[in-house]
Amino acid sequence: MATEAQVETCATGQANVSLKKPELLAPAGNLEKLQFAVRYGADAVYIGGQQYGLRAKAGNFSFEDMAKGVDFASRYGAKVYVAANIIAHNEDLQGVKDYFKKLHDIGIDACIVADPALIELGRDAAPDLEMHISTQASITNWKAVQFWAQEGIPRVVLAREVSLEEIREIKRNVDIEIEAFIHGAMCISYSGRCVLSNHMTARDANRGGCAQSCRWPYELYGDKRISVDHDPFTMSSKDLSMVEHLPLLIDAGVDSLKIEGRMKSIHYIATVCNVYRQIIDSYCEDPQNFRLKEEWVDEIWKAAQRSLTTAFYFGDPTEQDQLFGKPEKIPKYDFAALVLDYDPDTQVATLQQRNNFGVGDEVEFFGPNFVRFKQTVKEMWDEENEPLERAPHPMMTVKMKVDQPVHPYDMMRKRK
CATH class of the missing domain: 3.20.20.70 (Aldolase class I)
Incomplete structure (x- = not known):
């Protein structure tokens, strides 16, 4: 800031x-x-x-x-x-x-x-x-x-x-x-x-209740449905x-x-x-x-x-x-975890899970001031230091080996 x-x-x-x-x-x-x-x-x-x-x-x-x-x-x-x-x-x-x-x-x-x-x-x-x-x-x-x-x-x-x-x-x-x-x-x-x-x-x-009706899919009708060669439009x-x-x-x-x-x-x-x-x-x-x-x-x-x-x-x-026809394919990313702590001696980050991730996934860490890096999840442990293959439970605490230093409130994302 x-x-x-x-x-x-x-x-x-x-x-x-x-x-x-x-x-x-x-x-x-x-x-x-x-x-x-x-x-x-x-x-x-x-x-x-x-x-x-x-x-x-x-x-x-x-x-x-x-x-x-x-x-x-x-x-x-x-x-x-x-x-x-x-x-x-x-x-x-x-x-x-x-x-x-x-x-x-x-x-x-x-x-x-x-x-x-x-x-x-x-x-x-x-x-x-x-x-x-x-x-x-x-x-x-x-x-x-x-x-x-x-x-x-x-x-x-x-x-x-x-x-x-x-x-x-x-x-x-x-x-x-x-x-x-x-x-x-x-x-x-x-x-x-x-x-x-x-x-x-x-x-x-x-008054605060918009249903975003303009974003619904529509078809065109007269006395009967008019045949069109594209998907329903918004x-x-x-x-x-x-x-x-x-x-x-x-x-x-x-x-x-x-x-x-x-x-x-x-x-x-x-x-x-x-x-x-x-x-x-x-x-x-x-x-x-x-x-x-x-x-x-x-x-x-x-x-x-x-x-x-x-x-x-x-x-x-x-x-x-306007959004006509088939939507453009846009890469989607999940907020996978929030960094809670980092131990520089072991290079292990403590994370709070926000979306499912696990060993073998490619993830990206990013934080304020546009600090970013990508890595593959290699090793994970739970709070009792027991090995994990995946972190499926919302808000669970996970420990993970990271390739570069991270800081509290950095975020980890994963492409869907």
């Missing part, structure tokens, strides 16, 4: 011009994911509470876990934001003031909101609690950004439908922090304006990835680079944070000589769940940015 001194400025490669190094903002669906996001490079994390958020099926945070998360993040110099970005109905307003007051008392750095009612109630309850405007507000132009700036809002999260040139224009016209998505799932509709889930399942996407987008173009967003003045995925795995969060941390730091250290490393791109694909696209950043998406 970047130190405070490193975060201050980022040269652009232009004479006498510098920018603030952007914040790397990561998702955290529960306390463990928060801790891994911070350890693997996030400057800030966004979480959901048990009310008013749009990820009802994420682990989400009790007030007690929020307090633990704030305490942990503060030790690393990281911030914690809470998403309270539902589109509220009348019955949702009861208890809002108490909720925001509690967030303030816990030490949450900011709330991400979309509904003006929640902004007003939150400000009444906790005037010092910072408010950020959510992507659910679908902000796509500088006048809308200016409106919120005049309302005293310090940051807006842009809609995922804006282009890179539109971001540049916004920054030219309005002095406000801009947050933009750089990685993760894309909504097929303008963010916050989809009612497909409501219609198909009676689950309100704008109405779904490829996932966003700006891994190959991040310097353009930094130069455009984006203040916070946001990763999507509060419901994604620990392996996903650690991998993606690790890559973008390396790119941000490497570019800002020496922008004129920056070169994108192929290993960064390869690493991103190890966490990918779908094909990747740059979405709207370089123009309107085409059919090439």
Whole structure:
């Protein structure tokens, strides 16, 4: 993770011009994911509470876990934001003031909101609690950004439908922090304006219940089924990835680079944070000589769940940015084990099993600062030092000979 001194400025490669190094903002669906996001490079994390958020099926945070998360993040110099970005109905307003007051008392750095009612109630309850405007507000132009700036809002999260040139224009016209998505799932509709889930399942996407109906397989019918020569199709987008173009967003003045995925795995969060941390730091250290490393791109694909696209950043998406036909074959990796300890004298690591692995498997260890190596599992023992051939039981403790030193909270992955 970047130190405070490193975060201050980022040269652009232009004479006498510098920018603030952007914040790397990561998702955290529960306390463990928060801790891994911070350890693997996030400057800030966004979480959901048990009310008013749009990820009802994420682990989400009790007030007690929020307090633990704030305490942990503060030790690393990281911030914690809470998403309270539902589109509220009348019955949702009861208890809002108490909720925001509690967030303030816990030490949450900011709330991400979309509904003006929640902004007003939150400000009444906790005037010092910072408010950020959510992507659910679908902000796509500088006048809308200016409106919120005049309302005293310090940051807006842009809609995922804006282009890179539109971001540049916004920054030219309005002095406000801009947050933009750089990685993760894309909504097929303008963010916050989809009612497909409501219609198909009676689950309100704008109140935390999205059933992701756009990702279901569909066939075409008229008076009868229309014969087609391909598999059932989705109405779904490829996932966003700006891994190959991040310097353009930094130069455009984006203040916070946001990763999507509060419901994604620990392996996903650690991998993606690790890559973008390396790119941000490497570019800002020496922008004129920056070169994108192929290993960064390869690493991103190890966490990918779908094909990747740059979405709207370089123009309107085409059919090439949609998931039509048979899906692209993407290598899939399991988070196999977490490193608990390492004995340099014996070169034996103590691991906590997260997915089945055993002798003969090829595995890869990786940790913060992009330290990685591959090896074949040669020898394993249980807690009683009895030989093991496989580690089939979740969370079991395993000892294993490793080829290189490892550290607590390093991870071991295995290709499926």
